[in-house]
């Protein structure tokens with residue numbers, strides 16, 4: 072008997088998605104992750120394959136349009152990273168539009184507007200997920216940006232501010248009416264932050280209501296959670312946290328790729344070298360400590376590495392720590 076016949080469920084994998092004029096294949100996206108998805112990280116994720124497009128970390132439209140040096144650094148990307156979605160955050164329509172023009176000029180493949188970040192450092196200024204409380208302002212931003220760029224425009228949203236104010240349907244409609252080309256949807260409210268599980272039913276509903284692509288986001292970390300997300304009918308998937316623990320997660324999910332702990336340490340050493348080339352020592356060390364904390368969760372005995380990280384204060388110490396740890400593990 073054909074094993075795929077009868078009631079056996081076909082495995083679903085992300086196919087191709089068309090976002091405006093951009094075709095993304097496979098329809099898999101590395102999420103924007105503040106302080107993490109910089110150039111070196113994006114290139115490592117890309118090197119494993121099976122990622123259709125990557126996102127910059129969120130770029131403040133205020134800082135970017137004022138040419139703040141640190142932000143210009145964060146916003147930079149290289150030829151081998153395309154297609155790349157440039158995420159902007161802010162609440163002033165004119166400034167957001169100006170930032171979008173700069174992103175287009177810099178060669179970004181698409182601009183994404185952050186309407187989902189729950190962090191109070193962002194929401195207290197009325198940006199990120201605070202926009203979910205102000206549909207009119209959100210619409211002014213989208214419309215101002217849309218008028219100024221010709222590359223695809225997307226929005227990244229959550230379900231609403233809390234479960235008593237679910238607004239994803241209204242935001243989906245608004246996005247569609249204002250020429251947005253796709254919606255990245257993390258199916259939780261701002262209040263839920265990262266708690267409990269993602270509301271797959273919200274994603275299913277938005278997908279049934281929208282004619283533009285809906286990319287499902289939230290909790291994807293293995294084949295089972297990928298299937299659950301694909302069951303919503305979404306047009307593609309986006310991953311954040313699992314990619315910080317395993318930058319090869321897309322290749323693992325789509326091609327069954329595995330990476331040994333020893334190989335992961337080698338990747339960390341390479342990434343650390345790249346970080347020290349582009350950032351001052353203190354910042355490179357801070358970034359690498361944060362990343363190593365996440366990576367170590369994919370390594371048996373990684374707790375020892377994490378506690379070692381707390382004790383180091385220089386690049387040289389980190390190099391020694393990684394090399395000693397690598398020698399201690401068997402494969």
Ligand SMILES: Cc1cc2nc3c(=O)[nH]c(=O)nc-3n(C[C@H](O)[C@H](O)[C@H](O)COP(=O)(O)O)c2cc1C
Nearest residue numbers: 102103104105128129185257289290291310311312
């Ligand atoms: C450390 C961290 C930083 C994040 N930074 C951003 C960001 O800059 N912009 C954004 O839209 N979302 C940001 N997010 C949210 C993720 O892009 C994603 O929507 C969320 O983590 C859910 O996906 P996941 O379950 O795959 O992690 C961040 C999440 C984390 C954990």
